Amino acid sequence: MASLRALHAFSLLARHGRASLAAEKLGVSPSALSHLMRKLESELGATLVNRDGRGLTLTEEGQRLALSLGDAFDRIEEAVDSFKRRGRTELRISTVSTFATRWLIPRLPAFQAEQPDVELLLSTSTRMVDLDRENYDCAIRLGTGNWTGVECHLLWQEHLAVAMAPSLLNGKEPAEASLLSNLPLLHSSSRRGDWTAWLEEAHLTHPDIASGTVLQSRDLAIQAAIAGMGAIVIDRRFISQELEAGHLISPDWTVLELETGYWFVRSPTRTLTRPVGAFRTWLQATAEGDVSRL
Numbered sequence: 581m582a583s584l585r586a587l588h589a590f591s592l593l594a595r596h597g598r599a600s601l602a603a604e605k606l607g608v609s610p611s612a613l614s615h616l617m618r619k620l621e622s623e624l625g626a627t628l629v630n631r632d633g634r635g636l637t638l639t640e641e642g643q644r645l646a647l648s649l650g651d652a653f654d655r656i657e658e659a660v661d662s663f664k665r666r667g668r669t670e671l672r673i674s675t676v677s678t679f680a681t682r683w684l685i686p687r688l689p690a691f692q693a694e695q696p697d698v699e700l701l702l703s704t705s706t707r708m709v710d711l712d713r714e715n716y717d718c719a720i721r722l723g724t725g726n727w728t729g730v731e732c733h734l735l736w737q738e739h740l741a742v743a744m745a746p747s748l749l750n751g752k753e754p755a756e757a758s759l760l761s762n763l764p765l766l767h768s769s770s771r772r773g774d775w776t777a778w779l780e781e782a783h784l785t786h787p788d789i790a791s792g793t794v795l796q797s798r799d800l801a802i803q804a805a806i807a808g809m810g811a812i813v814i815d816r817r818f819i820s821q822e823l824e825a826g827h828l829i830s831p832d833w834t835v836l837e838l839e840t841g842y843w844f845v846r847s848p849t850r851t852l853t854r855p856v857g858a859f860r861t862w863l864q865a866t867a868e869g870d871v872s873r874l
Contacts (some may be wrong), residue, residue, distance in 0.1 A: 586620035589613055590628065590704040591653045594638060594646035634657055670699050675720035677704040680817035684720070691862045698855045706770075711847040717856050718846040721865075730845045733860060734819065735867040737841040740778045743802045743819055743830040744811040753830035757782050764810035765792040768801045778813045782834040802828075831842050840865075 592602035593613070603613040617629050628642035638646060650654060675684065680702060688700065701789045710715055748763055765775055765788035770793075779786055792808060795801040802819060805812040805826045822828040844860050846852070 583616075583619060583623065584617045586623070587649065588653055589616040590620055590642075591646070591649050593629070594642070594649070597637075603681065635872045644853050648855070669697055669853075669855050670701055670717075671859060672701045672703070672715060672717045673706055673719065673859070674703050674709045674714075676722055678818060679722070680704050681799050682802070686821065687866055690866070691859065693736050694862065695855065695858050698858070711845065712849060715849075717853070718844060719857065721843050721845050722840055723843065724839055725841065725843050727845065729847070731848045732843040733864060735842045735844060735863060736870070738815055738838040739740070740774055740813045740836040740838065741816050742778070742813050742832050742833055743810055743816070743823070744805055745808040745829045746826065746829050748811065749807045749829075754829070754833070755783060757831070757833040759831075760784065760811060761786060764788060766801045766810040766812045767794045768798045769790055769794050769796050771798060774813050777838075778836050779833065781836040 589602065589606050589608075592605050593599060596605065599610050599613055601851055603610045608616075621628050624645075625643045626645075628645060629641050630639055647838075658671075692698070692700070703716070708721065710718060710818050720735070721727070722738070724792045725734060725848070735747065740755070742760065744763065749759070752759065765774060765786060775786070777791060778791055788810075793804065795804055798812075798814060798818070801812050803808065804813065804824070806822060816823065816830055819828050819830070823830060844855060844863050846860070
């Protein structure tokens with residue numbers, strides 16, 4: 581039976597027409613390629629290449645063999661590449677939209693650098709997924725952590741702080757929270773109670789407490805605040821980049837700590853795989869680092 585390596589060398593020579601290029605593709609020297617051709621000819625009992633001082637060219641028998649081989653080695657390489665891709669480890673994560681877009685995704689490149697073989701499949705949902713029955717390895721949930729049947733690890737306790745575009749202040753120093761009474765408020769439809777809770781904690785009232793512009797999500801509310809449409813009340817972790825860039829400011833006013841927080845959760849009935857364990861460790865370390873910067 582002919583050597584597969586010699587056949588591969590022959591197919592590269594037939595495709596590229598130059599011994600030097602075929603040798604480079606195979607990762608051998610031109611002399612080693614020539615040796616492989618002689619070996620193949622000996623195994624098949626046929627002269628496949630001409631050696632006339634101008635390099636290696638195919639004989640008629642060589643051309644017939646090349647035609648018969650076709651793209652066999654291309655298909656082998658494709659099959660191997662496909663197998664390697666299937667061998668990569670998937671990590672399926674369910675989370676809530678604001679956490680994903682405002683905190684997790686900007687930081688994920690750091691996790692990918694630590695775990696380059698892990699392919700992430702990220703899904704956002706407002707419902708609570710069943711980690712025993714659904715095809716998720718883990719989830720990030722917002723709540724008080726009193727869920728049954730899951731392993732929970734607190735990432736951080738949620739808080740509410742006021743933020744706004746600098747242009748809204750018209751050059752005034754935000755020394756007193758009473759300045760807020762002259763600013764429009766922005767609401768997220770999914771968190772209509774946030775402003776009420778914060779104003780009560782700050783012992784303030786505002787005409788927009790039950791009115792004002794309502795955005796479908798907190799992410800949209802943040803974008804509206806950047807545009808100068810009004811003030812938002814938000815967890816500062818979700819606007820860290822905007823605060824650093826100066827697109828938003830968060831005055832040193834009341835910060836309301838909430839009972840709810842963001843939790844890493846997984847099913848204890850499933851094996852703790854390396855990707856899940858690594859993701860949990862990375863999440864906790866990254867969240868702790870953010871707390872130290874607040």
